[in-house]
Amino acid sequence: QASDSKREQFRQYLEKSGVLDLLTKVLVALYEEPEKPDSALDFLKHHLGAPAPENPEIEALRLEVAEMKEKYEAVLEENKKLKTKVKVY
Numbered sequence: 001q002a003s004d005s006k007r008e009q010f011r012q013y014l015e016k017s018g019v020l021d022l023l024t025k026v027l028v029a030l031y032e033e034p035e036k037p038d039s040a041l042d043f044l045k046h047h048l049g050a051p052a053p054e055n056p057e058i059e060a061l062r063l064e065v066a067e068m069k070e071k072y073e074a075v076l077e078e079n080k081k082l083k084t085k086v087k088v089y
Helices: 002-016 019-032 040-048 056-088
Strands: none
16 A cells, blocks of 8 residues: 555656656657657657767867857957958048
8 A cells, every 4th residue: 555655656746747748748759650760768868858979079079169159259359340440541
């Protein structure tokens, strides 16, 4: 009886927190897939938002993009200053 009560409390907790709804939606999406994926676990991880292992090339590209954004902002600022100087002349 006590274990049934604990189970019910846990189920209610999962329901209130939205876990049951999310799991149901992901499992329905897997069920409705016309071509079942090779790995159901990978499908679930992907749809539940579990991060995939990070590719080192992707991280390098992210850093490069961040650097390019900084350079771009600096060039825009320099351009703005130069336009102001040109207007004076």
